[in-house]
Amino acid sequence: MTLRTSTAAASLLACATLAVQAAGISDDKVRIGVLSDMSGQYADSGGKGSVEAAKMAVEDFGAKVLGKPVEVVFADHQNKADIGGTKARQWWDAEGVDMIVDINNSAIAGAVFTMAKERGKVAISTGALSTGLTNEFCGPTSIHYTVDSYSLGKSAVQSILAQGKKDWYIVAVDYAYGKVTAATVTDFVKEGGGKVLGTVYHPFNASDFSSFMMQAQASKAQVIALANATQDTVNSIKTAREFGMTKNLTFVPQLIYINDAHAMGLELGQGLTFATAFYWDRNDASREWAKKYQARMKKMPSMNQASVYSAVTQYLKAIEAAGTDDGLAVTKQLKTMKINDMFSQNGYVREDGRMVHDMFLVQMKTPKESKGPWDYYKILDTIPGEQAFQPLSKSTCSLVTQK
Structure with a gap:
């Protein structure tokens, strides 16, 4: 047996051994x-x-x-x-x-x-x-x-732009998710012919949203996009309502969980439009x-x-x-x-x-529309996944073969 044949045989044996080890359940x-x-x-x-x-x-x-x-x-x-x-x-x-x-x-x-x-x-x-x-x-x-921030942002932003509301302001949480989401919303607004008049970042789990809402109000924007989540989103909307902003401005949260809807209640959240991947009903x-x-x-x-x-x-x-x-x-x-x-x-x-x-575009119901606890959303539209998520043509993943 030559050295080359011996080496090849050893390699085949090693591969066979690894295949046997890989089969079944480890531990x-x-x-x-x-x-x-x-x-x-x-x-x-x-x-x-x-x-x-x-x-x-x-x-x-x-x-x-x-x-x-x-x-x-x-x-x-x-x-x-x-x-x-x-x-x-x-x-x-x-x-x-x-x-x-x-x-x-x-x-x-x-x-x-x-x-x-x-x-x-x-x-x-x-x-x-x-x-x-x-x-x-x-x-x-x-x-x-x-x-992700792309799928959540695209549907909601396009829906509001279609209503003719072109001037936007972004209130975002100051960490990776907020920054990526703010950039994504900005891109979608510009692609749709709108303008982002400014962006302000707040600390994660902020205790007071007054200054951030005042800056948003002073921008004279028609739409306030909230690039935050959970309690930060709820507190943003509560503060905006205290300032009377929810009467004349459109608020577009980029992420609302059913838990957030439950926490804020329909009296506060009615009319909010956003995208979600799941609704229990x-x-x-x-x-x-x-x-x-x-x-x-x-x-x-x-x-x-x-x-x-x-x-x-x-x-x-x-x-x-x-x-x-x-x-x-x-x-x-x-x-x-x-x-x-x-x-x-x-x-x-x-x-x-x-x-x-x-994905699903939903709107929070009014208190009169709700039939009881947890009956919070109206499904306005279904967005096919191929339209909702970032296309592979825009991917920077090393596993993607660009055509």
């Missing part, structure tokens, strides 16, 4: 880690609700895959990149976690996606919003599942699942929590189909699957890791 258990904000501003739209949604998905799947048990673990990232990154590293390097889900903070999600790429582990962000996750942070085992499947969730959590699920259930279910289906929990094999399988369930309509995972699905 005889599939561990799913829910990394979320458990105690801060995003806890209501993620947190314990995301953990419960993941557990529901595992239970409904039968608590086993390929004959091996499935376990859900969770941790609080506290909205701190160092804490979130440390926990992800610990889970993957020492505790046998196979997939991390939720990650409802863009900075933390970027760090986790980078580690997933290095380790060949699966990361599915259902809660982060930066388009960077499918651009500079994209990886072969990372998936951005729910929404949309169809029979969403209603059936949401009522099961409500029975456990005493509230309706956010789109993040609903998408955690969907993502965990689809992940387990992909393991079953691939015959292994190997990260690369599972993600490759996911990218061949059609995703239609209580959350996703016409869903599929693209090469850049973006899960494309239909």
Whole structure:
């Protein structure tokens, strides 16, 4: 046997050995880690609700895959990149976690996606919003599942521009999500023939929005876009109403969870128009699942929590189909699957890791239109996923082959 033949034989043997090792379930258990904000501003739209949604998905799947048990673990990232990154590293390097889900903070999600790429582990962000996750942070085992600033902004901005309201002002939170969202809104407004008269940034979890609303009011804009989230969005609208701004100006929040709608109430929120990926009362499947969730959590699920259930279910289906929990094999399988369930309509995972699905333009009802608690939205339009999300032609992901 020549040296070349010997080397080739050894390589084939090594590949065969790796293939055998990759098949089946590593450590005889599939561990799913829910990394979320458990105690801060995003806890209501993620947190314990995301953990419960993941557990529901595992239970409904039968608590086993390929004959091996499935376990859900969770941790609080506290909205701190160092804490979130440390926990992800610990889970993957020492505790046998196979997939991390939720990650409802863009900075933390970027760090986790980078580690997933290095380790060949699966990361599915259902809660982060930066388009960077499918651009500079994209990886072969990372998936951005729910929404992003592009999909949330495009539908709402185009709808308001169509009403002839061209002069905009942006109030944004001062971190990655707010900056990316403000830039995205600016692009959409300009593309639609409008003008952005100014942008002001406020601290995360700000205690007082008076000065920011005064600057917005002084701009003489017709439309105020809110590039913030959860309690910051609610407090922005409350302050605007106190100043009498909601009577004459149009407010376009870029992100509203059902939890936020519940917190502000219809008296304050009536008429707000925005995009969402999920509404519990949309169809029979969403209603059936949401009522099961409500029975456990005493509230309706956010789109993040609903998408955690969907993502965990689809992940387990992909393991079953691939015959292994190997990260690369599972993600490759996911990218061949059609995703239609209580959350996703016409869903599929693209090469850049973006899960494309239909979006919905909704408007908050008036108190008289509502039939009871949690009956908050009117669905105005369905936006096909191909129109809602950033096209691959604009992608900077290294995995995308530009044509």
